[in-house]
Amino acid sequence: EVQLVQSGAEVKKPGESLKISCKGSGYTFTNYWIGWVRQMPGKGLEWMGIIYPGDSDTRYSPSFQGQVTISADKSISTAYLQWNSLKTSDTAMYYCALGGYNWFDPWGQGTLVTVSS
């Protein structure tokens, strides 16, 4: 069974850094794109970016380019979403999902990030 398991909820202060993770299992990690989607409180889904772990090819939405970094460690089948300096507006649920070059399926359970002073 293909599964994506995300790291737990985080509470951070503005200006702090953060890296959340998404571990894939049940498939060959290097052979499929994996992506990240943001959902701000009470809002819709936003396509952030994707990475192909096989060669680390990474694509970002213009809205998120330069704001976050997507990476992957194929030795442990894990993708990451990273911020260098969080803002309160980064408060959201973040989902990883398999695919993204086309559709996303399946999805991880989500990681809630809360940024508050």
Add this chain to the structure above:
Amino acid sequence: EIVLTQSPGTLSLSPGERATLSCRASQSVSSSYLAWYQQKPGQAPRLLIYNAFSRATGIPDRFSGSGSGTDFTLTISRLEPEDFAVYYCQHYGSSPRTFGQGTKVEIK
């Protein structure tokens, strides 16, 4: 960037009724590269339809997708209690990929 506009924002229906959800693109979506997702409160989204009309694995046949170009539709033939949720469309025909803003299907 292709903007996807979903309508209506909210659809109030009773179990057993037919639901018709619209997703309109600001430009033509190449090769009907459009997906539909369902999201229930407190849950991650779930893929329903890809390539505009292909049902994902395990999705009941009461869900169907249609359309091409700039106009796409998700139809739920007879609403079951578990179908009341928010539905999103997403295109992947060009970069950047984008989602629609969602349609909430609520119990009347």
